[in-house]
Amino acid sequence: MKFFVDTADVGEIASLAETGLLDGVTTNPSLIAKSGRNFLEVVREIAEIVKGPVSAEVVAMDAPTMLREAEVLRKLARNICIKLPLTMEGLKACKALSDEGVMTNVTLCFSANQALLAAKAGATFVSPFIGRLDDISQDGMELIADIRLIYDNYDFKTEILAASVRHPVHVLAAAKIGADVATMPPAVIRALAGHPLTDKGLAGFAADWEKTGQTIL
Ligand code: E4P
Numbered sequence: 659m660k661f662f663v664d665t666a667d668v669g670e671i672a673s674l675a676e677t678g679l680l681d682g683v684t685t686n687p688s689l690i691a692k693s694g695r696n697f698l699e700v701v702r703e704i705a706e707i708v709k710g711p712v713s714a715e716v717v718a719m720d721a722p723t724m725l726r727e728a729e730v731l732r733k734l735a736r737n738i739c740i741k742l743p744l745t746m747e748g749l750k751a752c753k754a755l756s757d758e759g760v761m762t763n764v765t766l767c768f769s770a771n772q773a774l775l776a777a778k779a780g781a782t783f784v785s786p787f788i789g790r791l792d793d794i795s796q797d798g799m800e801l802i803a804d805i806r807l808i809y810d811n812y813d814f815k816t817e818i819l820a821a822s823v824r825h826p827v828h829v830l831a832a833a834k835i836g837a838d839v840a841t842m843p844p845a846v847i848r849a850l851a852g853h854p855l856t857d858k859g860l861a862g863f864a865a866d867w868e869k870t871g872q873t874i875l
Contacts, residue, residue, distance in 0.1 A: 659833050662711075662841035664821070666693040668703050670844040675707050682710035684785070684821065684841040686741070686765070687717060698734060705735030711782070713763045715741035716751070724751040732760060739763050739782060744772045749779040756780030763819065770804035777814035783839065787822035788832070798822070799831045806836050826850050 660681035663674055666689040674680050683704050690697050697714075705712045712735070716727040724747065728740045739761040742748040752762045756779060763783040764776035768791060776784040786805060788798030805818050817838035823829060826849050829840050 659837065660710075660817075660839040661847065662713075662819070662839055663847060664689070664823070664841040664843050666690050666695070666700050666704070667844070668693075668700060668707070671704055672707050674844060674847060679847075680708055680710070681839070682712060682739075682841075683708050684713040684741070684763070684819075686713075686715050698730070701731070701738070702734045705737050709737060711739040711761055711763075712737055713739045713741040713765075713783075715765065716743075716748075719745075719747060721747045721750040721754070724748065725754060728755060728760070737761075741765050741785075744768075744776060744784075749775055752776065752779040752781050756782070765821070768801070770801060770808055773801075773805040773816075773818075774808055777809060777812075777816040781816045783817045783819040785819045785821040785841070788820055788828055789822035789824040791822075792824070798828070799835065802832055802837050803835045 662682040662684050664684045666685045701714045714731045716724040718724045718727055731738050741763040742752050744764050744767045752764055755762050761782045764781040765785040767773050767784050767786045773784045786801045791798035819839040820832035820837040821841050823840055823842045832840050
């Protein structure tokens, strides 16, 4: 499973990239607003830090303008992935970009039929929003499972990018189903590493090691 971080905070991205475990980055207009930074500038910086796909989202509502925005975004770096909304206009723009070999991420996916359309439009990634479905008492993970089944039925190459991930259990469940990618807030990535028994065990080993009076270096 690939790990993307879902943030426009360059400091967080740089720190997580140092682990060598980061495969890409997703941003959206809300995350850009939260960063308080210039969109094009921050995306360019992110794409220098992480060599994998960096999703940058168009903001137009019609396909021709989306394609013009995509032109600007594509020029920022070679690893820019154009993020488009799951609307008929977004799908139209996605098809045009996919036909040109441009990486695309179709976002705001809330149904398996929408995901089917994204795959037919040749999307590189589809982003089903798990957390936002859970928020309205629908099962986000059921959506991931349905998309996995459909994509496997037809051997679609579009990668399932589990998005709107809120906690480690989302990551675990998405991994069990076979989502190709999970994009997570930095805190969730860090939380995956934590376990109280790891901390307790490590403290015990450190105390016992000290009793030996030895050093390795
Ligand atoms: C990622 O591409 C999405 O924009 C993001 O995961 C949305 O997450 P949220 O529902 O927590 O805003």
